[in-house]
Amino acid sequence: MSQFVLSGNLSFLALGEVLQLIGSNGGTGVLNITSKYSQEPGMIHFSKGNIIHGSAGSVKGLDAVHALFGWVEGDFAFSQEEVKVPQTIRNSRMEIILDGLRMLDDGHTKILGPVDFAEKKEGGVKSSVPIIKGPLVDYMYVAAEEDFFKGRKIVTENKHGSWIWVVLEGIVDVIKETSEGPVPIVRMGAGSFIGGVSCFLFKDNVRKATIQASTDVQLGVLDSQRLADEFGSQSREFRDLVVSLDKRRDQITEKTVDVCLKRFSLKEFTKGKQPAKKMGINPEKLLRIAKGEVCLVRKTEDGGYIPLAVLGERDVIGPCPFVDIGHEPQKAFVFASPDTETEELNPESLDAEYSGLSSALRNLIETTATSITVTTRVACDYHKNNLQKK
């Protein structure tokens, strides 16, 4: 086995920079790139700093190296070793980097990640509702498989149910039923979960949205007992944080409907609340609410504001230490009621707890976090569309 001489995370050092670093040091060896969204690692072979071969799944050569620029989330590791592969690439390093980035920016390269914004034509109408995808499924936790035909309802809003599924194949639609007809929220593809941690916590389990099979789908029923046991053994702080994420997702889904149907009033929403900073609450820290109520407002790209969520006792605000949900402190404003009191949580220990979880539970939480980000984006889009219609 060879030794890794350079390794790290692509979200910190992008592929273009890694290639330059290895290149300017004249490295000879293999750069391995792993993404949880791909079964096989990608590889780029170097000889004296020059890129000579690449592979990404079944794609080989220069096309493979270009495709790897789309792996924006993942890890890289470079090992120094003798390279025996035949040279298939003769382009200069900088040419490969600039071309790779250009193709990514032009949209020619597919981005491997949790969200797929592939636009799908449906009866001539373009629907740009994004598809959430999850990491590869851990079959250890799949207790049974179920098939649903296209159009079947899997979960009905307001009905009771506590099963958690993972999508194995196909796409499902997440829909909110309203007085003015169904409002599509997001679509979920392979690897994403139906249901959240709250499914194994409370007795009255009311479904917050309808899930319908958009194509023929295959779902895996999760071994909830096992997950519930694991979740129960985590610290109180950790459970509060994750449950709060679940709550946040439900709230945003509600608010998205309000934004879509234009039936919200920001004045009403923030009534009796002050910007958190004014009250000495620093949303750049991870805080658990001990008393009071806070609400979150997001500024949209077109300069408008939309409501996101109302959180109360035991909910957590601030930057989530293990997943980026794209809310406060950068993208959302926090307003708090005058009696709000908070206590600070330790992000490092929560992050460590998260890393120690089984992959199934981790993926479940990740789907929740991704849904928050994506649903927020959908709400912003609805807001934009409404403005344009005016």
Add this chain to the structure above:
Amino acid sequence: MANINLKLREIEVKIVYYGPGRCGKTTNLEQIFKSFRKQVTGQMVSADTEGDRTLYFDFLPMGLGKIKGYDVRVQLYTVPGQVKYASTRKMVLREVDGLVFVADSLEVRREKNMLSLKDLHQNLKEYGLSILRVPLILQYNKRDLGEQGLPIMPISLMERDLNRQLKVPSFPASAIKGEGVGPTLKACLKLTLQSLKKQLGW
């Protein structure tokens, strides 16, 4: 800050040419490539980004001397301005050491110049840099078009438009004829190396 390559005992300095589309960034680089051909080690790399080409090459300029025994290698880039080329721009502007802003002298491009400069300011800010602190040179390109009877802006007007707050060195140029290209680059290198020495505490 510049990359220091201990193996080759070189300091890699990154200079980026910025400006509105078709203002002559690429022509500048092509002229430099031509006149420094002997010192250019690699080939010129060009990626065809929409509306504008992204160019790159590096060279070891003579006469720059060494800094503490290190040769200075200069990497030159142009950068695509369009919004969608975010990852390209991010890679190019990351750790930029010096900038040349190429402005178009044509009267009809007046607004384009100002918008592009504003863009640069915004982009730099995103990468944690301030336009007021990064070594920057302005170039008023396409002066030759005046001789052909096309309406161009007087230098004083361009100074007022673009350089009122920045107060950086500026040069008239006609990149297509090769005029003003050398002085622009030289001035930028000078500023860049000065700022680099300061940063390194040398």
